[in-house]
Amino acid sequence: MIPGAPRTARDRRAHLVWAAAVAAYVVAVLHRSSLGVAGVEAVERFDVSATVLSSFVVVQLGVYAALQVPAGVLLDRFGARALIAVGAVTMAVGQLLLGLVEDLPLAYVARVLIGAGDAATFISVIRLVAAWFPARQVPVFTQLTGLVGQVGQIAAAVPLVAVLHLAGWTPAFVGLAATGALAGVLAWAAVRDG
Numbered sequence: 001m002i003p004g005a006p007r008t009a010r011d012r013r014a015h016l017v018w019a020a021a022v023a024a025y026v027v028a029v030l031h032r033s034s035l036g037v038a039g040v041e042a043v044e045r046f047d048v049s050a051t052v053l054s055s056f057v058v059v060q061l062g063v064y065a066a067l068q069v070p071a072g073v074l075l076d077r078f079g080a081r082a083l084i085a086v087g088a089v090t091m092a093v094g095q096l097l098l099g100l101v102e103d104l105p106l107a108y109v110a111r112v113l114i115g116a117g118d119a120a121t122f123i124s125v126i127r128l129v130a131a132w133f134p135a136r137q138v139p140v141f142t143q144l145t146g147l148v149g150q151v152g153q154i155a156a157a158v159p160l161v162a163v164l165h166l167a168g169w170t171p172a173f174v175g176l177a178a179t180g181a182l183a184g185v186l187a188w189a190a191v192r193d194g
Contacts, residue, residue: 013192014132018141020190021125022148024084027183028121029152030160031091031114032060034176035098037156038164045169046104056111063115071120079193080124080131085184087124090117092180099173117180122149131194 035042035056042053075083094113101107122145129141164172 017128017132017191018125018145020186021080021084021128022145024088024183024187024191025121025125025145025149026152026155027088027180028091028118029149030155031095031152031176031180032118033153033156034095034160034173035060035111037161038169038172041164041169045102046107048104052104056107059108060111060115060118063112064119067116067119068123071123075120075124075127080127081187081191081193083120083124084191085188087117087120088180088184088187090114092117092177092184095173095180096177099170099177122146128191128193 035053039050039053042048042056043050046053071083091114094110094117097113098107098110101110125145126142129138129145133141160172160176163175
């Protein structure tokens with residue numbers, strides 16, 4: 001038998017909760033990475049220099065960093081399920097906005113929303129790991145969460161770029177919004193705080 005493989009109904013439920021939460025984290029990493037792979041297209045769409053485009057990333061990361069403590073407070077108050085679902089929907093709204101607008105101020109608002117939604121995701125998944133798994137398995141599942149989450153970067157670099165080149169900016173980013181909304185629904189349906 002594989003170490004850590006589900007043996008009981010609770011073990012299976014723990015793995016299901018973790019898988020749904022990690023899926024939302026993968027999508028969060030996809031959202032986080034999306035503008036990085038669309039830089040050339042973003043420069044053209046918003047008619048900005050590379051310097052201005054880099055400020056989009058700075059804004060997103062600044063919001064992400066600034067919201068770490070408030071996200072922890074909200075996590076304690078509302079639980080991981082709510083934060084993951086609301087975070088996924090917030091990022092989806094940001095991607096939808098980014099996909100539809102062509103002016104710079106609204107693009108910054110979109111990146112703020114993506115940073116805000118992203119801020120609560122990883123810590124919420126880690127809270128679930130601690131709540132659902134025995135202490136001896138927590139380090140393994142914490143590491144797996146981080147590793148599996150990086151699939152979002154691969155999804156940004158390959159499928160997103162393909163959609164961007166085949167269908168264009170708006171379909172690609174509206175598709176990201178739909179993916180984020182689905183991640184939020186999955187999290188709300190499958191994740192339980194403990």
